[in-house]
Amino acid sequence: CAGEAGGILAWHPDRLARNSIDGGKIIYLLDTGKILDLKFPTFWFDSTPQGKFMLNIAFGQSKYYVDNLSENIKRGHRQKLRKGIWPGFAPLGYLNNSRTKSIDLLIKKNRCW
Structure with a gap:
């Protein structure tokens, strides 16, 4: 056709x-x-x-x-x-730290509402 x-x-x-x-x-x-x-x-x-x-x-x-x-x-x-390394992007509330190759808490707990 x-x-x-x-x-x-x-x-x-x-x-x-x-x-x-x-x-x-x-x-x-x-x-x-x-x-x-x-x-x-x-x-x-x-x-x-x-x-x-x-x-x-x-x-x-x-x-x-x-x-x-x-x-x-x-x-x-x-x-x-x-090895204690998170495979991929950091979960919500955390930030990838390229210097230490680890994840860091993005918001301090005492600053949360």
Whole structure:
């Protein structure tokens, strides 16, 4: 139909799917003909069984990357907490102290209403 797109342009398949559901939907839309083609400057894709297989592998790699990154971040946060460092911005009522790499109370308790 006029005015409708039949394909997707993206930098890499990992930009389209970061989880299993998104990757599965893309492949399903290719199978049903709702998406006719995918174009990437850094990744070869052809709408053949081999192309869909390689696309599925790329989606699996992006899922692995996201899951692995999540585990590494959680491990880093746990390590900071063990060292007594607050991982991230100071909570409400506190201020990040860049000199001591700690958090300081922003408002003195005796000044509160």
